[in-house]
Amino acid sequence: MIYATKHILIEILVRLPCFLSPKIRRIMKLTLLFTLLCILHISANTYAQTTQVSVDVQNGTFYDVVKQIEKQSEYLFFYNSKDIPNDLPVSLQETKSNITVILDHLVKEYNLSYKINDRHIFLTRNTAVQQQQQQGKRITGTVKDPNGEPVIGANVMEKGTTNGTITDVEGRFSLNVASSDATLIITYIGYASTEISSKNESVINVTLKEDSKALEEVVVVGYGTQKKATLTGAVSNIGGEELVKTRNENVKNMLSGKIPGVRVVQKSGEPGSYNSDLQIRGMGAPLIIIDGVPRSNMDRLDPNEIESFSVLKDASAAIYGVKAANGVIIITTKRGKTSKLTLDYNGSVGWQQASNIPETLNAAEWMELTNENSINKGGSLMFSAEEIDAYRKGLKPETKWSDVGFDKIAPQTQHSISAQGKSEKIDYFMNFGYLKQDGFYSSGDLNYDRYNVRTNINGQITKNLKVGMQLNAMMGTKNEPIMDAWEVYKAAWMHIPTLPVYANNNPAYLQQLPGAYHPIALTTADISGFRKNKQYLFQGTFSVDYSVPFIKGLSAGAMYSYDYDNADNRYSRKEYSLYEYEAASDSYQAFKAYSPSLISRSYAKNEKTLLQLKLNYERTFNEIHNLKILALYEETTNKGDNFAAQRELPMDAVSEIFAGATKNQQATSNAGGLYDLANKAFVGRVNYDFKSKYLAEFSFRYDGSSMFAKGAQWGFFPSFLGAWRISEEDFFKNCSALSFVNNLKIRGTYGILGDDAASSYQFLSGYTYPSGGYMLGSSFISGLGFRGMANPNITWYEARMADLGLDIDMWNGLLSFQGDIFGRYRTNLLSTRVLSVPGTLGAALPQENLNGDLTRGFEIGLSHTNTIGDFHYTVSGNVSYTRSMNKYIERAESNNSYRNWRDNYNDRYSDFYWGYDFVDYFYSMDQIWNAPVQDNKGNSILRPGDYQYEDWNEDGIIDDNDARPIDLSGAPRINFGFTLAGTYKGFDVNLLFQGAAKGTVINQVQMERPLTWDRGGLSMFMDRWHTAEMGADPKDPNTIWVPGYYPSTNNGGETTNYWTSSRSIQNVNYLRLKSAEVGYTIPKQLIQKVGIENLRVYFNAYNLFTLTGLKYIDPEHPSDSYSCLYPITKTYNVGVNVTF
Incomplete structure (x- = not known):
């Protein structure tokens, strides 16, 4: 089996598909080569361990022993017959023994040495020195x-x-x-x-x-910890050491592919954007808990300060109540562990490379498409063949706008230094982190800096009293020119390639371009202005825990936290000029852009507090009854405020508000950022287990929210969790056939969770000010608007969650399995009744708790870990499937049976497209004339290459009545990841693969991009239907057409090709090598003399390659379709970890 696999891999290495790019083939060859080396190593060790040989030589020779071994096995002996004569007398008898046992007899008797390399045995005669060493x-x-x-x-x-x-x-x-x-x-x-x-x-x-460490491992859960063996809920855990094997500026992205049921989608690689979505079981954004305190996000954490992640995916999250209906992620930061002061430095430098930058049209391609577009809309040729050939032959200069103002690579660096230690009375951990990430602008004006500081200190004041303090601060600064990066990229892709960068090729005069979107101006802050966005974050937590001395097992605790988040944003727009050269007068005509210059400043702050008071009771009775009780009170406040001001700048030399003109000045405050919210909760939990065999947990949370009116403010959210460790039963332990199973556990959970996800204070009536306004004379008077109808009955939505799981650990850690099936049923989701109200009412209907949905799925995790000699390896993988359906959607009454069927989404899956079935392309005008009418004009606007749709109701007309469910929509249903990791004598390798399936993207928006607004476009649109002869009549039945992937170019003309159809939908199935890291740890005997405890160097890469059938779009953010896109990046880092 192993040799067959080896030969197959060798064949693959030699014959990798030629259609793959050279870079991908090289990466695949390296991956397969690593796998082959692993197999060869495993093969050699496995053969040595499992092969048994019998030797029976009485008064024979050494050569007799060799012949008997070689005859029974695949071993071959190599030795010098002058040193070891073949007729050396030997008597040896061994029955079914390992080869090493037989060889040990020979070397002891005749002063020999041996070495086994795969199936080759090398024998040498010992020298006198060797004999002395082996005494x-x-x-x-x-x-x-x-x-x-x-x-x-x-x-x-x-x-x-x-x-x-x-x-x-x-x-x-x-x-x-x-x-x-x-x-x-x-x-x-x-x-x-x-x-x-x-x-x-x-x-x-x-x-x-x-070794019971695996089962004794402690996992962080809601308001406490539990042993992994006695967990009753669907909780996944990952340590900080495993987390940092994927290197990224965003902690969310480092989780991708590692935890069953957790999907992370990286939407952008823009510095400082942190544009990634994280969902648990496809249910939405989870609640984030950091060191016991709910936080708004985890994006900007320094990964080197994280101890562990715990993910609560089922009713175990119910204890957190508010916002926990989508699951909970609990992050624990590091504490002091070692008995002496330990310093750690982790640093890396690297570079980024855009992973999916599309090619733009060159001048000849643009001219061809422009001609076709004009002819298809009934016009004439815009360019002659001679003009096009002049560009094609390089006789005239052209501009590749996607390269103007942009670099191919951008640097990045990340560093952290920490100190930690522990004594009988105190433990401490302190960390300082720094991140610098540049963008792809040649000017260097797109970048992000982040500083992180964390201090965790715990002190044992008395035998029973312990106090703790956690302080965390972050400062992030994003610098960029005035326009969003995705707009700059889009503008560059759309510029006409025949236009020069500089007017008359004079670098002092930037060429006038449509919309004044000149890439050099827009990417250079000194020309167009800048944006500087600063974020300051401070978080402080103080805790006290007291063990009550007169009641065994009882402890009391209190915790108070304060969070302050401030955003300070500065925007400075500069007026600048673009130029056109007039050859007749040898002069430049200036065109003002972004006039007038102005400066704006905005502030937004958020303050949160949390107070917790708790009692814990934990006892074991008669060594078999284990009881834990938690009672907790919690209250939180959340306040927000903001302010913004803007003035025009007569001179842009000073970019400060005070330097601006008072005329036309503005001062505003965003009403959505002004709030004052509060929550209170009473929490209880009881855990009981009998002999760690029968496990039960009951918890509740009684939550109150200021978002609702009296009588609707409070919600009760209970949960029930149970598990049975079958492996602890006597009948199981006494069954020798099951002795390989170390842990077998069945668990089930059910709970009700809540969310107060409503707009603030919808139960109150009132007015909105300012709301529009009027000019009275020369003055603008702000108006007052009615806020809308109040609904005093609006309240929590509820999520009922159920989970059934199975955990198996086998062969003392060699193989582990975790599987779950789950469901979530939500009710009371907010919606507005679809009713007609008189216009004289003067207000819209309020939101109510009306809708409901159901999400179901399963997830599986597998892990295999083994050690063979000095080679230790781990193979782990996970896969999850999730799908949602609507149980009730508020809708208007239908006026016919078709609309009733079409518009009734109740008890239907929510993830499918309505559209038309694509039959084929139209290949001729005859086919068009004889097809069902689909343009409402007798098919007069159609031409070969256009899409032909199915006449589903067979009435001879393609219209809205022919639309039906055609495919899945939205995010992939299946998500998976797997890791290959190994260590060998100081070397370590970690490969993380991540992917998805059963998802789709609709590319009709993408199809609208060729020659948008009569400008440039992307080269992918050259793969299109077009006439063989330039300028031929597209409606002539005798015209010869050349097929392509896209329809013929028809920007701005009438077409049916943009309809939602099965042709415009692509599968988002992909496999991505998310990260790869290779490291080497220097032997301690080489570094301890200079005071270094540990030294490891590594090379890491992120987003290396992707295998997908998706055309022209990155599978992680396909819905953007080049409309709102800063490219995802591949990153490469060289780093070092040093411990003193």
Whole structure:
């Protein structure tokens, strides 16, 4: 099997598909080569462990032994017959023994040395020096598990040396040690490491003890922790060390593909944008908890300060009540661990490369499409063949606008330094982090800087009293020119390639362009102005915990946190000029852009407080009844305020508000950013388990929100969780056939969660001011508007969540499985009744709790970990499936049966497109004339290459009545990821693959981009239907057409090609090598002399390559369709981790 796989991989390496790009082929070859090396290594070790040989030579020769071994196995011997004569007398008898046992007999008897390399055995005669070095003794023995079964492949090492061996299929080993009192270290995955002295012993038999660390692992859950073995909910956990193996400026992106049910979509690589979506089980954005406090986001955390992530995906999240209906992510930052001061430095420098920049039309291509577009709209040729050839042959200069003002690569760097330590009375962790990320603007004016500072200190004041303080601060600064980056890219792609960058090629005069969108001006702050957005964040948390001395197991605690978030945004627009050269007068005509100059300044702040008071009780009775009780009170406040001012600048030399003119000045405040909210909650939880076998949990949260009127403010949200550890039953433990199963647990949960996701104070009537206004004379008078009808009955929406799960751990950690099926049913979702009201009412109807939906799915996680000699590897993967349907959607009454069927979304899946079935392209005018009418004009606007749709109701007309569900819509239903990781003698490799399936994108918006507004476009539109002869009549039945992917160019003309149809939908199926890291840890004996405890260097890459059938669009943000896009980036980093 292994050799077959090896040969298949070699064949793939040689014959990788030629249609792949050279870069992808190189990457795939490296990946396959790594896999091949792993297989070869595994093959060699596995063969040595499992092959048994019998030798029976009495008064024979050395050559007799060699022949018997080679005849029974695939081993080949290599030795010098002058040093080891073939007729060397030998007597040896071994039955079904490992090859190392047989060779150990030979080397001991005849002073030989051997080395096994795969199936090759090399023998040499020892020199006198070698004989002296090997003085000591030979130790033999067996290694067994607690059930008395032999442990195959256990590592047996002589302590303090690299001398070692592995056990055979019978658990036996033989090892020559240098000292008569050598200490052996026996290790095997899933078992605790064992050390034993060989003093006065030549035969050592060892029984390993199971390592219960995996099951004893503590996982952070709502308001506490639990052992992994006794978890009752669907909770996934990932450590900080695993997190940072994916390097990215956004912590969200570092989670991609690693946790079952968690999907992260990176929408942009723009510095400082943090434009990524994270969803749990396709249910929406989760609640973020950092060190026990709800936070608005986690994007700007320094990853080096994170200890662990816990993801609550089912009713276990109900204890958080408000905002927890989409799940909860709990982040714990690091604390002091070591007994001495430890300093850590993590730093990397790297570069970014745009992963999906489309090619723009060159001059000849643009002229061809412009001609076709004119002819297709009934016009004439705009350019002659001679004019086009002049550009095609390079006789006239042209401009590739996608390169003007942009670089191919951009630098980035990230550094952090931390200090931590721990004593009996105090533990501390402090971290300082810095991130610098540049954009692709050649000017360097698009960049982002971020500083992070965190301090966590815990002190044991008395035997029973502990206090803690966590301080966190962040300052981020984003610099960019005045226009959004995606608009600058879009403008550059649309410019006409025959226009020059500079008027008359004079760098002092930027060429006038349509819309004044000159890439150099828009990417250079000194020309067009700048935006500087600063964000300041401070978070402080103080806690007290007291163990009540007179009641065993009872503790009390209090926590107070304060968060302050401030945004300080500055916008300075400069007036500048673009020019056209007039050859007749040898002069330049100026065109003003962005006039007048102006300066604006805006501030927004947010303050949050949280107070928690809690009681915890934890006891074990009679060593079999384990009880934990939590009672907690919590209240939060959330206040927001903002202000903005703007003035015109007579002179742009000073970009400050005070330097502006008072005429036309503005001062505003965003009403949506002005709020004062509060929540209160009473929380309770009881955990009980019997012998860690039968597990039960009940929790509730009684939440109150200021968003609702009295009588509707409070909601009660209970949850029930249970689990049965079948593996702890006596009948299971006594079944030898199931001895390989270490943990088997069935769990189930049900709970009700809530959300107060309503606009503030909809239960109150009132007025909006200002609301429009009127000019009275020369003055503008602001108006007063009616706020709308009040609804005092609006209240929480509820989410009922159910989950059934199975956890299995086998072969002491060699294989782990986790599977869940789940569902969420939401009711009381907000909507407005579809009713007609008299215009004299003067207000719209209010929102009500009307709608409902249902989300169902499953998720699976698998993990395999093993050690073979010095090679340790892990293979893990996860896959999840989610789909939602509408249970009730408020709608208007239908006036016929078709509309009733069409518009009734109740009890239907919510993720499908309505549209037309694409039959084929039209290939001729005859076919068009005889087809059902689909343009309402007798098909007079159609031409070959246009889309032909199915006449679903067979009435001879293609209209709205022929639309029907044609395909899935929206985000992929299936999401998956898998990791390949390995370490070998200081080297480590980690590969993370991530992908999705069963998703679609509609590209009708993308199709509207060729020659938009009679400008330029993208080269992909050259793959289109067009006449073989330029200028031929498209309506002539005798005209010859050349087929393509897109229809013929018809920008601004009448067409049916933009209708939503099965032709305009593409599958978003992809597999992406999300990250790859290769590192090497320097041996400690080389660095400890200079005071370094650990030193590791690494190379890391992110978003390396993507395999997808999707054309022209990146699968992670397909809906953008080049309309609102700053490119996703590939990143490459070289870094170092140093511990002092």
